[in-house]
Amino acid sequence: MSIKIIPQKQLEQHASNSVIRQIPLLFYPSPKTIYAHRAKRLKTLATNNPFSDYLNFCATIAEQQANLVKQNPINVDLSEYLNNENPPLSLSNRPLSTNWQEYLNELLSSITATTEQITLVIEQLKKNSVQQLQDKALHLLNNEFAHVEGNEAIFIWAALSVYYSQLASQIKGKAIAESTDxxxxxxxxxxxxxxxxxxxxxxxxxxxxxxxxxxxxxxxxxxxxxxxxxxxxxxxxxxxxxxxxxxxxxxxxxxxxxxxxxxxxxxxxxxxxxxxxxxxxxxxxxxxxxxxxxxxxxxxxx
Ligand SMILES: [Zn+2]
Ligand SMILES: [Zn+2]
CATH class of the missing domain: 3.90.1670.10 (FdhE-like domain)
Known part of the structure; x- marks a missing residue:
């Protein structure tokens, strides 16, 4: 079984879907709360964990993700991307614009109190051109993780997530189940x-x-x-x-x-x-x- 998103008005045509219509198939995210909740949980877990320094570092990023959603929300009409063929936000359906880089720039400027190693990663990323960052983002979105240095990937992905979670939260489509694997x-x-x-x-x-x-x-x-x-x-x-x-x-x-x-x-x-x-x-x-x-x-x- 796989799940597909269709425009709400087409839902009635999918009568075959009635068997599992009782089950909520998909939950769109709530970017206004998810990152703040994550930051809090990361801090709690850090109090008693062998990876506490790392959990606190992740909490700092999640806090900044929450701030980005609050201070710089996006609002996009995505109706044209609900086409019944591809996942609405997949790269093949909706090419990546450079808008997400604004989030990355803000994120990189907001992380100050950190280790020497992370400071170096941030400085390095700041030197990247718009095209270089775009290339790195596309590698990550295409699951070519070995092409991007792991620490850089964390910041790039964090910015991409803030962008994509807000887009996802604005999709006005209903999920239906299809009988494929x-x-x-x-x-x-x-x-x-x-x-x-x-x-x-x-x-x-x-x-x-x-x-x-x-x-x-x-x-x-x-x-x-x-x-x-x-x-x-x-x-x-x-x-x-x-x-x-x-x-x-x-x-x-x-x-x-x-x-x-x-x-x-x-x-x-x-x-x-x-x-x-x-x-x-x-x-x-x-x-x-x-x-x-x-x-x-x-x-x-x-
Ligand atoms: Zn997704
Ligand atoms: Zn398996």
Whole structure:
């Protein structure tokens, strides 16, 4: 099953969709709250974590992302991009303008109290031309992560996310389900997920993948590989016990894994913050021979 976005007025024509119409298939993001909430959670997790310095650094960026949304909001009419063919914000559907670079410039100027290493990264990025930054952004959006230095990628992605999450929040389209596979890319922007989450209070335990770029969440059935759709021999690892709110879901068919977070077990979970805070679980899962199929916007491995 995959999820597609169509203009609201076309919804009635999709009668075949009625079976799962009861399930919310897609949640568009709320940029006005998501980054502030993330910053707060990162700071809380930093108080008792082996990666506390890094979590605090990420919190600083998330705070600035929240400020950018507040101080420089965008408003775009996206109706022409709902064309029934591609995810509305995918690059093939809507080429990247240079507007996002304004966010990057503001972000780079706002990070002051930081380490020597990060100061160097910021200085280096400031020397890039508009075209160089555009090239780097396109590499990242095309999942060519090895082409961009990991620390630079964090800042570029943070600015892109502020841009794309606001666009995503303004789409006036409805999600429908199609009976094809390939459910693991974001139906809004075509990016890779961070992890999946069982949302707080979703009484039948529905799970959603969370987009690493535009912050949308889309429905994917449980106990199924989110990368290759395999449903056999899915294994789960956790650090403390079986009831842990944070697990890795591992597939024996494609040897990939992705974390799954359960907000019913821990209502405070924020998917990107908790993914970083549980890096030890990634290390253990990779030792078992699995490779992560998602990305975290604050961790770009080379
Ligand atoms: Zn997305
Ligand atoms: Zn798989």
């Amino acid at each position: 390939k459910s693991w890319l974001c139906p809004v922007c075509n990016s890779i997920p961070v992890a999946s989450i069982i949302q707080l209070g979703s009484n039948n335990g529905l799970r959603y993948l969370h987009c690493s770029l535009c912050e949308s969440q889309w429905y994917v059935p449980r106990i199924k590989c989110t990368c290759c759709d395999n449903m056999k021999d899915i294994q789960y690892f956790s650090l403390d016990n079986e009831l842990s709110a944070t697990k890795t879901e591992c597939c024996d068919a494609c040897h990939s894994y992705l974390k799954i977070f359960d907000q019913d077990k821990d209502p405070h979970i924020e998917i990107i913050a908790d993914d970083i805070a549980s890096l030890i679980l990634d290390i253990k899962t990779e030792e078992e021979g699995f490779t992560k199929s998602g990305i975290n916007p604050f961790i770009f491995a080379q």
